[in-house]
Amino acid sequence: MAERLEAKHRGGTLASRKIEYREEDDPVEVCYERGWTDGLPVTPPTDARVLRMLAGTKRRPDELVGRIPPYLGPCTVEKVAVNAVMAGCKPEYMPVLLAALEATLEPVFTLHGVLATTYFSSPVIIVNGPVAKAIGMNCGINALGQGNRANATIGRALNLIVQNVGGGRPGEADRATLGAPSKFTLCFAEDESDPEWEPLSVARGFPRGASTVTLFQGHGVEAFVDQKSRTAEGLARSMAMSLVKIGHPRLTQSARAVLVLSPEHYAIFREAGWDRRRIERALYEATIRPGKEILAGLDGVGEGVPASRAEEQVPKFHEDGLMVVRAGGRAGLFSAILPGWLAGRNRLELQPVTKEVRVS
Amino acid sequence: MWMRDPTAETTAVKRPRVKPPASLEGLTIGLFDIGKTRSDEFLNQVEKRFAERGLKVKRFGKPTNSKVATPEIVRKVVDEADAVLIALSD
Numbered sequence: 001m002a003e004r005l006e007a008k009h010r011g012g013t014l015a016s017r018k019i020e021y022r023e024e025d026d027p028v029e030v031c032y033e034r035g036w037t038d039g040l041p042v043t044p045p046t047d048a049r050v051l052r053m054l055a056g057t058k059r060r061p062d063e064l065v066g067r068i069p070p071y072l073g074p075c076t077v078e079k080v081a082v083n084a085v086m087a088g089c090k091p092e093y094m095p096v097l098l099a100a101l102e103a104t105l106e107p108v109f110t111l112h113g114v115l116a117t118t119y120f121s122s123p124v125i126i127v128n129g130p131v132a133k134a135i136g137m138n139c140g141i142n143a144l145g146q147g148n149r150a151n152a153t154i155g156r157a158l159n160l161i162v163q164n165v166g167g168g169r170p171g172e173a174d175r176a177t178l179g180a181p182s183k184f185t186l187c188f189a190e191d192e193s194d195p196e197w198e199p200l201s202v203a204r205g206f207p208r209g210a211s212t213v214t215l216f217q218g219h220g221v222e223a224f225v226d227q228k229s230r231t232a233e234g235l236a237r238s239m240a241m242s243l244v245k246i247g248h249p250r251l252t253q254s255a256r257a258v259l260v261l262s263p264e265h266y267a268i269f270r271e272a273g274w275d276r277r278r279i280e281r282a283l284y285e286a287t288i289r290p291g292k293e294i295l296a297g298l299d300g301v302g303e304g305v306p307a308s309r310a311e312e313q314v315p316k317f318h319e320d321g322l323m324v325v326r327a328g329g330r331a332g333l334f335s336a337i338l339p340g341w342l343a344g345r346n347r348l349e350l351q352p353v354t355k356e357v358r359v360s
Numbered sequence: 361m362w363m364r365d366p367t368a369e370t371t372a373v374k375r376p377r378v379k380p381p382a383s384l385e386g387l388t389i390g391l392f393d394i395g396k397t398r399s400d401e402f403l404n405q406v407e408k409r410f411a412e413r414g415l416k417v418k419r420f421g422k423p424t425n426s427k428v429a430t431p432e433i434v435r436k437v438v439d440e441a442d443a444v445l446i447a448l449s450d
Binding site: 110 | 361366367368369370397423424426427428
């Protein structure tokens with residue numbers, strides 16, 4: 001009741017257009033009819049809900065966060081809140097969502113291309129620092145799966161903003177040939193429980209204890225299984241065997257990937273004293289192959305590198321193209337690969353982006 | 361009963377498409393390379409074919425397919441070509 005009264009009193013402060021519907025109409029169906037959903041039901045953005053969502057940030061509702069591709073729709077903090085309501089977010093997720101949105105709007109993230117591509121990609125969100133625990137994110141068992149509200153709805157809200165504010169609709173500006181389930185949401189936190197492990201945020205230049213979001217242009221999940229390797233060297237070479245298969249074993253275009261390292265696989269590296277840098281370097285080196293083994297046309301398979309590269313040692317990834325992130329449940333010698341967008345071949349023009357989460 | 365609009369509340373403006381030219385004779389045909397792998401190979405072939413027919417061709421492009429053409433690039437095409445062919449290739 002208090003919220004309803006507040007909505008009545010303060011609803012007038014909201015700038016977004018009122019969409020009226022009849023009492024006998026189901027507001028969830030109204031959202032479907034207007035094309036505002038990702039195919040799953042959304043929570044109707046009533047004044048009370050939007051006002052409650054706005055309480056999750058100290059930023060002014062009329063502040064312009066940016067223009068959202070593909071049609072460069074202006075997006076205020078209020079529009080973020082409206083879409084966050086629809087996605088099912090809690091108000092305390094707002095700072096993470098705002099940081100994620102701002103990260104995607106950095107030119108080097110190339111959000112327009114990520115949306116418009118025929119490839120499988122969409123924004124992947126990796127959260128580091130105390131905010132992840134504060135809002136109850138999952139970095140453990142089933143971290144890449146369903147069941148956690150923050151993981152599920154922050155990623156979903158970001159994609160809804162691109163669809164609703166940016167106008168990026170599937171089959172229209174979104175030209176994905178097949179798409180991927182990760183286009184609904186792919187958002188998780190890194191497991192930072194081991195003080196010896198350098199979190200992704202620190203590797204990307206932020207101090208320990210800072211809360212960040214890292215946005216990656218990718219999709220997932222591809223399984224990596226090795227239940228038998230017991231040495232760090234063997235496990236790295238084993239992982240490389242799966243990593244080179246991204247897209248196609250002879251393709252060197254993706255050039256970036258996230259490897260989500262499970263606790264049991266991490267334990268093998270940790271036992272050998274390998275840190276993040278050493279793991280990433282070993283994977284980079286183990287995914288370099290002689291050009292003559294991956295030539296276009298070999299065995300009648302058209303895909304591959306041109307004959308001019310036969311004598312080269314051809315890397316699958318950029319030197320900084322692999323990001324290892326720790327997550328997952330304690331049991332299972334499985335890790336996960338999140339392949340990057342094919343346009344990743346343009347190393348300087350397309351990069352992951354990390355932003356600090358501002359709680360104020 | 362109401363809820364709030366989650367869109368940018370902008371309205372698309374419908375503009376009639378420019379009619380394709382009846383003939384390419386005497387026109388400058390822009391060949392626009394979107395920056396995708398092997399787009400240039402495709403356009404080289406197209407340019408060759410147009411040249412064989414005695415048509416005037418001008419090349420345009422952007423460095424990468426992952427980013428949209430800037431307004432300056434689009435303006436240049438509008439100013440310098442009468443028709444444009446955009447290459448999408450892999």
